[in-house]
Amino acid sequence: MTVDRTDALDCGICFLPLKPPIFQCDVGHVVCSPCRDKLAAAGGRCHVCRDPTGFRRCHAMEQLVDAIRAACPHAGHGCAARPAYHDRERHAGECAHAPLRCPGDACGFVGPAPALAEHAAAAHGWRTCAAEAIAGASFRVDLRDGFNLITAARGGAAYLFLLNVATTPFGRAVSVVRLVPQAPAWRSTKCELQVYYVRLKDFYREHYYQTSRFEVADMDPASDELQDPSASFQFLVPKCVSGYDEADFCVNVVITIKLASSS
Numbered sequence: 001m002t003v004d005r006t007d008a009l010d011c012g013i014c015f016l017p018l019k020p021p022i023f024q025c026d027v028g029h030v031v032c033s034p035c036r037d038k039l040a041a042a043g044g045r046c047h048v049c050r051d052p053t054g055f056r057r058c059h060a061m062e063q064l065v066d067a068i069r070a071a072c073p074h075a076g077h078g079c080a081a082r083p084a085y086h087d088r089e090r091h092a093g094e095c096a097h098a099p100l101r102c103p104g105d106a107c108g109f110v111g112p113a114p115a116l117a118e119h120a121a122a123a124h125g126w127r128t129c130a131a132e133a134i135a136g137a138s139f140r141v142d143l144r145d146g147f148n149l150i151t152a153a154r155g156g157a158a159y160l161f162l163l164n165v166a167t168t169p170f171g172r173a174v175s176v177v178r179l180v181p182q183a184p185a186w187r188s189t190k191c192e193l194q195v196y197y198v199r200l201k202d203f204y205r206e207h208y209y210q211t212s213r214f215e216v217a218d219m220d221p222a223s224d225e226l227q228d229p230s231a232s233f234q235f236l237v238p239k240c241v242s243g244y245d246e247a248d249f250c251v252n253v254v255i256t257i258k259l260a261s262s263s
Helices: 033-041 059-067 085-094 113-124
Strands: 022-024 030-032 127-132 139-144 146-154 157-168 171-179 187-201 204-215 217-219 235-238 248-259
Touching: 022 033, 022 059, 030 033, 113 127, 113 146, 113 157, 127 139, 127 248, 139 146, 139 157, 146 248, 171 187, 235 248
Parallel strands: 127 146, 171 217
Antiparallel strands: 022 030, 139 248, 146 157, 157 171, 171 235, 187 204, 187 248
């Protein structure tokens, strides 16, 4: 089934897609809820026929617009979702399959998360790794100075986390952001970084443990600038830590991605 005139599914006043609750006058002209409220404040007459009897819910139209589904604009990048027509734009703005711009300086590459990870390693030489984002489960990552890219899989989608490492007078500073095509409010991401080791030194067993839990900020590489990790960071590996001065140092990472239901 195809819809030849999608404007028939739009409000006749604001021209936005109709979504529940939908209202109609006695003649049958339909409007969205915000526009109905504006008409009510102006006297309650229909904007087409000027009928003065006001508006009532149109449940048949609500069922119709909820039943008409459309493919996600990012279907070509792997999204199989078919949101309601009136919810298509919101879904597209929050879709985990939306293409991302490379945060590299003067780099114009744009692609989905898996392609961006491959590009980062091949074109920029960044350290990359992939892991399943299981709540409470950690995975080991070898970090080096500069950009490190983690691909976290969750529910069939891939999420990219950029860990930027810089050497400071006090140790190695690590900043973490999640790369997104735009910053949605429907998903929250938490991260935990850990460094620990046990070693024998002068016949004594030496223990070290450090952890930091924090909310991860979203970053759109197309419009946002990366913060200098030496000035703004979530984790600092001090110089006293074993292996600090090596080119690569290992941390344990726990990533928790919470998907909130849409309104």
